[in-house]
Every structure is written in structure tokens, then in C-alpha cells.
Amino acid sequence: MKHKVISPPVRWVFRFLLLLWTFFAIYPLIFSVFQSLKDNEQFFTGKSWELPDLPLLWSNFSYTWEKYHFGSYFINTTIITAGSIVLTLILTSTTAYILARFSFRGSGFLYYIYLAGMTIPSMMIVVPMFFLFNDLHLNNSYSGLILLYSITAFPLGLLVLMGFFKSLPRELEESAVIDGASLYGVFFKVMLPLAMPGLVTISIINLLNFWNEYQYALILMNDALKYTLPVGLAFMQGEMQYRIEFGPLFAGLLISTIPVLIIYIIFQNRINDGIVAGAVK
Template sequence: MSDGLKNPFWRIVVNLLLIVWAIMVLYPLVWTVLGSLKDNQQFFQGNPWDLPQFPLLFSNFSYVWDKYQFGGYFMNSIIVTVVSVLAGLVLSSMTAYILARFAFKGSGVLYYVYIASMMIPMFLGMIPLFFLMSDMGLTNSLLGLIIVYTVSTIPFSVFVLVGFFKTLPSEIEEAAMMDGASYYGIFFRIMMPLAKPGLISVSIINVLNTWNEYILGVVLNSEPSKYTLPVGIAVMQGEMQYRTEWGPLFAALLISMVPVMIFYLIFQRQIASGITAGAVK
């Protein structure tokens, strides 16, 4: 502990700042939960910040799920996110391992190509990407979204994992080779388990980005049955036209937030250890 935090006054100040920060983070979430249990009358006739009145309108969730086809949007988001993140993780981890552990002609250039691709705004490539996907017959399909999302996760993942693989001791690989292990065996059975904290840290970022992505979902998909949750929420608000149903809209937002929160709660220890390991190394 630093000398400054040993002072009781500064410890109180830091704790108060952390409490204020926690309230600022949690309050929008709590307000979303409370808003999802109200009807429009409670929003407009009273204070919109008040607690919901009884009986609580849990029917908002079923209303959104059935009337606005949120069940289909939800499954589309699950499929697209899980497949694209897993595929991107396998491809990026293999690429990062090769770039980190094997020196070959052009490896440095290839690494910087991945880094440079992170600096190109997505909007610059939107039109050529649309025509490319259209010519390949991959618009208005989940497969097209999966391919684009998979590719979009690779540059950042490679950037993070190259540094992580470089910190792993090479003696482990040498020992495995002496025992007769192949390159594939070394990578999948030894290096990937050792890189688990880094892989999970990259995965949570890619899950958040893919789950919340909206622009590509709109540009590459105009088929309602293939909408993901962010697109579905925007379409739902548009269909409400002049009378926004705030309770169902908050319910829809909460439905879209729950899987990410569950994912974080399940892997929070691994995420924390991955961040710590990366910082120490």
C-alpha cells in the first residue's frame, strides 16, 4: 500500500469516491429494471424516477418477447456472438502464437498490418464491404454477419495475445518437443491452457463488442427474421411511432443486458486474473 493511502483521511476520500462511482454505474441499471415494470401512465402522470406501482408489470417482458419477436432476435444474437467470438479466438490465438514464437521473413510486417487495421474506421469500408458481401450472396444471412464479426475481432485479439504468448516460458515448448509432441499438440494442449487468462480477457471484450454491434447489423441485413437484438430494439422503437411504450422498451433493453451480465458473473475471476497477469507480465 502506498504511503498516501496509509493516511486515514485519504483512505476515507478514496472510499467515498469509489462509493460515488459505484452509485453512478449501478443507478442506470437499477432505473432500467424499475422502468421495465411500469406502464406509460406511471411514466407520464407521476415522476418518471419514482418506484413502480403495484402490481408490477412483469407482462412487459412477455409482451416484448411475443409481439416484437424478441425471441428470434435473442437467438440470432446468441448464435452470431458465440460462433464469431469462438471462431475469432481460435484464428487469432493461432496467428498470435506464430507471430510471437516463430521468427520468419515478413513476420514483423504482418504483425503491423494487423495493428494498422485497428486504426481504420469501420465506416470507410462499409460500402465496399456491402458490395462484396452482396456479390458473395452473404447479405441478409447470419453466416454473413458471423464472417464479418469474426474478422473484426481478429486484429485486437492478435495485438493482445502476441504480447501474452511472448511472456510464456519457451522451456515448456522445448520439453514438450523432446517428449514427442507435435506443434499442434504443443499449441492446443499446452500453450492455450497457459494463455487462458489472456484468452478470457480478450473474449469478454469481443463478446461485448459483438453483442452490442448495430451498424453492420443494419447495413448487411434487411431481413427481419435475421435481426440481432440491437437492430431489433431500434426497429421496435420505430414501430411504436408516435407513442413510445416505455415499459416494454426498458424490458427489451434489460433482456439484451442479461446475457452479458451473466457471462461476466461466470467469468469474473478469470477476467480479473487475466487483467492482473497482463499487468504484472
């Protein structure tokens, strides 16, 4: 089969369009950095679209961290995100292994029931979820939010890991059993390490989702000291009322954005490779 050769003018057009798209994607972040280094006087004197005056107000970050409790919000978000990722990996890896490697009546139906969870809009379960968690005394707790995040991330993790476990040859399990490994030994020492690309992929995807999640955190958390970063940022804006401090507000936005942006830049290739590998397998 012959492949069509793209002419140089067309390639240059595509490159220009990609550069243009890159500029529009990066510009909001650069704009936020500049805004976070200004005082209110620069905003109200018509300099909101100009470069910040010297000296740069790096103190906006420390001010936001201490005055608006962003240190506590950052710790809360880290704990909830890490706990949710660990619980999601435990639930998805064990379930995907059982459904992929063992045949029993109803396994296929159970698999599609799990995947059907991806089709349910989150807004449909907000009210019943709130009353359920309230009855279970899980409102306003790390464990409640961790459990909820893990449940919502379960279908996608199951879909990705099923592809990895189905592709592994059964001879590996048989050899491990002959060597004296138990069922748990086969899973933890043989199968789980081989599915590591899928585990890394869903971990990074879930990290991005959990870190930036706002709706459930707003509903379940009513203690200001337990807010996550997205909720804390909205609370900060509301607390300012009529005296909006634009510099600290943009600083808070960057505090909540930069960590997850760095992680995504570092691991973006793993995300793409893991999803493609799982789908192909």
C-alpha cells in the same frame, strides 16, 4: 523507498467519491427496472419518476418477448456471438503462435500490419464492406456477420495472445517433440492450454462487444427475423410509431442488457488479470 500514507480524511473523501460514482453508474439500471414494470398510464399521469404502482407488470417482459419477437432476436444474437468468439479464437491463437514462435522474413512487418487494423475507424470501411459482402453473397446471413465480427476483433486478440506465447519457454516445445508430438500436437496439447488466461480474456471482451454491436448488424441484416438484440430494440421503437409503449420498451432494453451484465460481473477479474498478465509478459 518510502510510501506516503494517505490520511484518514483523504481516504474518506475518496470513498465518498467512489460511492457517488457507483450510484451514478447503477442508477440507470435501477431506473430501467422500475420503468419496465409500469403501464403507459403511469407515464402519462406524471409518475414516470416514481416507484411503479402495484401490481407490478411483469407481463411486460413476456409481452415484449412474444409480440416484438425478442425471442428470435435473443437466439440470433447468441448464435452470432458464439460463432464469432469461436472463429476469433481460432484465427488469433494460430496466428499469434506462428508470429511469436517462428522467425521468418517479414514476420515483424506482418505483425504491425495486423495491429494497424486497430487504428482504422469503423465508419471508413462501412461502404466498401457492404459492397464486398454483397458481392460475396454474405449479406443477411449469420456467417457474414460472424466473419465480419471476427475480422474486427482480430487485432486486439493477436496483441493479447502474442504476449502469452512469447513468455512460454521453448524447452516445453522441445520436450513435446522429443516425446513424439507433432507441430499440431505441440500447439493444441501444450501451448494452447498454457495460454488459456489470454483466451478467456479476449473471449469475454469480444462477447461484450459482439453482443452490443449495432452498426454492422444494422447494415448487413435486412430480414427482421434475423435481427440482433440492439437492432431489434431500435426496430421495436420504430414499429411503435406514435403509440410508444414505455414499459415494454424498457423491458426489451433489460432483456438485451442483463445477460451480458451478469457475465461481465462474474468474469471481470479475469478480464483485468488477463490483460495485465499479457501486457507484462
